[in-house]
Amino acid sequence: MAVMATMKDFAALKGLRRDLQEQEKARALALAERARQEAAIREEANLFRNSIGQIAPLRSKAIDKALHLPDAPLPIPRQHLADEQAALLESLSDEFTIDTLMDSDENLSFARPGVGMDVLSKLRRGNWVIQAQLDLHGYRRDQAREALGEFLRQSRRRGLRCVRVIHGKGLGSVNKEPVLKHKVRNWLAQKDEVMAFCQARAADGGAGALVVLLKSSERA
Template identity: 55%
Template sequence: MRAKPTPLGAQALPAGLVVRSLQDLKLVQKRLAQQRAEAEALAVARREAEVKRQQANRLFELAVGPVTRLHPPNKVLLNNDPPPPIPVQHQLDEQRVLLESISDDFDVSSLLDTDDALSFRRPGISVEVTRKLRRGEWSIQSQLDLHGLRTDEAREALGQYIREAHKLGLRCVRVVHGKGLGSPGKSPVLKGRVQSWLVQKNDVLAFVQARPAEGGAGALVVLLRPSPGGH
């Protein structure tokens, strides 16, 4: 007679397995024993891993020694204003001005071309440059008028003007010194001085007397050296 399916009490059967005989019952017991063994093995592995982790932490503590938490420093962080920048470029400009200071005692007569207008060109500058200046082939980009200034005021104004014009990248400027008609003796006081001052400025490459429509004998057309930042 074939036995009816029998439950195993409190023990759960593997899914889909029905006990129909004693042989089936033994098979179920075997599978349940395997499951219990696997669960115990997994639990043992987890306990061993935890023990190893704790031992590793203990080894680190033994190697480092006692650890004391650092107390926060008794400091107050203030948002102080940064120190003012050092005007290095301004200082360099001032030193350059001192090095290029112009003198009233400089004799320029030997440096001027002995033509009708007494033009000037530095060594290495061709005669064609002054010819082009006379013909107006260089466009005048700026002008300085020294009328009404004393000699010391005119000297300072001219030095500053040439320095700033060169820094701005200007190449051709006009300096009006006047014909001296209002001076005692009707002689041009500033004309010779301006020529002497311009010769002493390293930024000046050449100058010529202006054309009649641009001031004639009362003005000079000046060619400046190209500046590093100019065009």
Template identity: 50%
Template sequence: MKERTGANATSPLSSAELELFRKAVRDVSRLRATGRVELAAERPKPIAYQRLRDEQQALAESLCGDHWEAMVEADGDLSFVRPGLPRQILRKLRRGHWVIQDQLDLHGLDREAARVQTAEFLKACERRGLRCVRIIHGKGRGSKNREPVLKLKVRHWLMQREQVLAFTPARPVDGGTGAVVVLLKAVKRKNE
């Protein structure tokens, strides 16, 4: 790097660079001092739209008239049996009394897509006359904070469906805490 000397000793620019700068700005005139201070416009506070949507959805879900009292703890996981039905149904469901006839895998889906897929799957099961199905929601290892986002959502959606008689976490061989086994109402056939 060249050493600066003379008037340009404190300037980081060489004499040629300074001369070039002066030529570039020779037609520029100074702004008059107005004595006013320019205040930056106050920015509006950000609106947390996702938080508002989440709160609205939570409120809507809380007003659905769910039968939360019908939930029972089973080894730390939530199970459900429709009010008025015997609790033995849960025991039979946990032990694999009914054969799992079909399954739905929700891995990789967001909340809304999973809700739609679950509703469509249950309608299809009803049309086909299925009684026992498995819904795999995952254990949440790939989700944000490594928490199972769909686990409680799926259980909530199932409780809203009249065709669902009971559900419980799957046995370890059937997916364990990453899946739920669902018992559906028997569909009466027209010729019965």
């Protein structure tokens, strides 16, 4: 019985030795595979460094950063607008009087020299269609002068020929005097684009309005 036990113990030791050898062999293979992978990684890293050459880290100083400023807004032509405004005010003088011009009459009609009386007669009869109007009720003198100049300029640009200017009868003014009524006549006579004007017919405003005939423009 002792002999049989000894043989079994020997067989067990032999099997244990075989297992240890297998484990050592597997460990060696794992180490070899790990070494091969590390070598491959080092080789790829060397290839990358050799391909890009020498490099330097980016500096982070604020002076090296590009500044993207927003586009500046377009300049407002303030001086040009001021010049236009000044020219508009200067072109209509309060010192001017229509009484010094020819071809005016007691009916508040006016025709520039060279304009036939037939033109003025047609204007009085309402042969031209009124295409636009400006109502100056409630305007002070300076406001009315500026508004009239702008109205005539815009009408000219639009190619209009016949317009109406409502100045009122002056019933609400001091001493019931139609100051604005006379001013409008004098201002109109100073504008080169005005060919003629006359008091409106009763249906178109009567003594409180003027019908104005403008020169034809290229647009018209």
